[in-house]
Amino acid sequence: MYVTGAGFTRAFVRNAPLLVGDFENDRLVNAVRGLRAASRLLEAERNRHPDGFIDIERLMTRLHELMPYDDHRGSTHEFAFLLAELKRAFLRTIQHALDGVEVGPESDVVAFARHCANTSAICITFNYDDLLDAALNAASTRAADEAPSPCASPDSRPRRLPHHPPHGSSHHPSGVSPSHSASSETSAYISSSIRSAMRCAGSRSCRMVQSAA
Secondary structure: OEEEEHHHHHOOOOOOOOOEEOOOHHHHHHHOOOOHHHHHHHHHHHHOOOOOOEEHHHHHHHHHHOOOOOOOOOOHHHHHHHHHHHHHHHHHHHHHHHOOOOOOOOOHHHHHHHHHHHHOOOEEEEOOOOHHHHHHHHHHHHHOOOOOOOOOOOOOHHHOOOEEOOOOOOOOOOOOOOHHHOOHHHHHHHHHHHHHHHHHHOOOOOOOEEOOO
């Protein structure tokens, strides 16, 4: 089993965004200008960092989960708008970082993806970019028709992919959502994957690698 975060992609792509950064922050300020509640929340988030950076998961979680008093203040519509703008800006930041990046057959990321496909390794990716997603899709398509490893999660075999991003990615149908908002289905899948990996450890070598988030 491999557990990766945004630091995994940064190892391959120098400009890949991390948890805290500039996600078109000035543009977001202009987008919510005139929306008092959204502007104040965005300003408060930027004031937490000396360079005005945003903690993308903290802000998305606040906008997604809301507070009991938000509805009374009439802030919910403003927050929904800011959340939509933030997601679009975030995905543009990711795409800009990946533009021109070659994911060739001899690249390190594809070599890692091929290893995951060949060994039916389980990958849980706590990041939003689609670099690893694309590499795993390409590698696992070739391995999908091969006999599954006895260590592969039963739930993962029909998916034809040895990975699962709990809070989505720009390549995954679940879309982008805060990591703290993982569904019960996602939690059950992760639990099943971990149990499968533990069973696997008794019969073959399994490793868990945690990258810097």
